[in-house]
Amino acid sequence: MYTEDEMLMLSGIQHFMFCPRQWALIHIEQQWAENKLTTEGQLLHKNVDNPFYRQKNGDVITLRSLHIASKQLGLYGITDAVELKPSDTSEDAITHNRYKGYWKPYPVEYKRGRHKPDERDEVQLAAQAMCLEEMYGINIPYGALYYEEVKRRETIFISESLRALTVQCAKQMHDVFKTGVLPKAxxxxxxxxxxxxxxxxxxxxxxxxxxxxxxxxxxxxxx
Incomplete structure (x- = not known):
């Protein structure tokens, strides 16, 4: 279990999966630069990340920009969207002070491009699900990735192997952060x-x- 002082940004886990050196440049050396891809990504999330926006589509309620954290992973962050789907029982469900009944959280992460050849996007989504599970004492078996370029949503199974990869990746992030040493190019x-x-x-x-x-x-x- 990590302390509050040891918590790292959850969004960085995708950077770390893509390139540990890139992650260290951003999160250890505080380096950043814009290009076409980063600008497009920021514009996409500007439209998504509205904490006051509550969308109700039938029985599904979409919550934006929820603050989440996991002491087990040592990560904290803000979700793009969490859909609340109605449940007949309290098992693996939560309550909401504005909506009656029980609701099962379903995290949705928005991405600018398309499906990647590795699991960097899946790991970020899994980390969000694991944060919600720890916060509410529930199990979240599925989430979704929405790719703006192809206008398509992909359902992701939060498998045990994906969870293990997420835990391993989070640990490696903490190990690198503690050393403060920039990984080789x-x-x-x-x-x-x-x-x-x-x-x-x-x-x-x-x-x-x-x-x-x-x-x-x-x-x-x-x-």
């Missing part, structure tokens, strides 16, 4: 899309720019 094909590429690997980028400059100008001199 590991250049991949997706690095070009990272807003922090110039901060993360300035030498590599500078070399590439110099190489391009020399080729262009030497070619012009020769010809």
């Amino acid at each position: 590991n250049k991949q094909h997706h690095c070009k899309n990272c807003s922090l590429v110039n901060i993360c690997m300035p030498e590599t980028n500078d070399c590439a720019q110099v190489s391009t400059y020399l080729k262009k100008n030497l070619y012009e001199v020769i010809t």
Whole structure:
């Protein structure tokens, strides 16, 4: 169990799954840079993250921007949306002071792009579900990921293997944070899309720019 002083931002678990170095640059060294992808993501969440917005669609109620935390994971954050689905029993359900009866929480995370080749989005969703489970003493077997680019929602089963991966990832985040040591750079094909590429690997980028400059100008001199 982690103390309040040891809590880390839940949203960072997706960054950590994508690239531990990127996560450390943001959450340890407080580095940040914008690009087209980050801007689009912020615009999407600007429309989603409204804590005063309560949408009722039939029997389903959607709550926005709920504050959640788990001392077991050592993570805290704010959800995009949690749908409350009506339940006939109190088992794995909660009550709400504005709505009568029992409700089963169903977390929904909004993403700018499309389904990823790894489980970074699933881990973030699982962490949200595990926070809600710890807070309310319930079990949440399913959640959903909504991808804006393809306008599609994917139902995600919060399996034991996904939970184990989430716990492992959260522990690794805490281990890196405690050391304060920036993980080594590991250049991949997706690095070009990272807003922090110039901060993360300035030498590599500078070399590439110099190489391009020399080729262009030497070619012009020769010809």
